[in-house]
Amino acid sequence: MSHSVDLMDVEMAFGGVHAVRRLSAHVEGGEFFSILGPSGCGKTTILRLIAGFINPTAGRVLIGGKDMAGIGADRRPTSMIFQSLALFPLMSVWENIAFGLEVRRMPKADRRRRAEELLELIALPGYGDRMVHELSGGQKQRVAIARALAVEPQVLLLDEPLSALDLKLRQHMRAELRALQKRTGVTFIYITHDQSEALAMSDRVAVMSAGVLQQIATPRELYSSPATPFVAKFVGETNEFAGKVSRTVDGIAVVDGPHGSFAGRAGDEVVVGGTAAVYVRPEAVTVSREARPDSLEARADRIEFEGAVAMLHATSREGQPLLAAIPNQLLSRAPAAGETVWLSFVPDEALVLAHG
């Protein structure tokens, strides 16, 4: 089993900028753990803290249960893959892969053997003597991964390594990375601002906003039970109806707002009288041409075909944009632009979260 990573009350300030605020997280050994958040939320800073390129202003970083204070980047059991890959253009593929082993003074024949093993692992056998410019984007990506794995790290730190690839290749590499992680058993800590990437690959995901940890959960939990309004809006699409909580009954909270009253499952910090919002996913919204009890009148704006479903974009009378997913089999009966529709949902499929 590879090493676990613990962040204990970690803080990182650069002058007046608090890049990371009191972060505590436990990454299991052998886990594929992603850190997801918008640009500037502190993702790269966390990787650099784990790698030992910077030291926390406060708190502790443990790898394999061992406190890393005073242990430099070169002595940590980690390896990092950067966005830019940073392969050496004047070296062959195998020399690139074996670079870290040369630094460790491994004899050349052994380095070559290890490089060949890794080329097998990344499904590029026979590519050792090529130059880096003779590879495709996805192949370069795999070589960067092999180079990082060559030094047998316990923890592999990946900083948006797929961001330079086109969409098709990115999707393909997701599956490859995931398979490689399972095959090697190395702990992967992967940072990305792309939620679909994080959801597709990870055992668990940490969502960050402005240096603050919002939630750590499995991809399914993040989607079905977001802990904060930020997570509800950042992970997947959602409709938001803000207002004041008028009552709670049997775990269901009712929120009164400009759109009327809507109900959903009450999140932890919901209190009567407090400000909150009802969050409901587009696929939980039913579209009707007739007014129904507890439904919301809206004008259909357009339908965007997304493949598996189509998304109805509508606007409420109050001017709020709304989303409802329309299954393909109902698409022929979907409303036309400009039509009046009524949107509804059942409280069990909506979530009420307090606004801090």
Ligand SMILES: Nc1ncnc2c1ncn2[C@@H]1O[C@H](COP(=O)(O)OP(=O)(O)OP(=O)(O)O)[C@@H](O)[C@H]1O
């Ligand atoms: N060396 C530094 N000196 C000063 N401020 C820094 C430094 N490194 C990062 N920051 C600031 O800390 C915050 C977090 O930066 P970080 O690079 O960790 O974000 P990120 O989530 O990785 O963003 P991106 O997705 O754009 O790479 C930002 O406000 C950034 O400007």
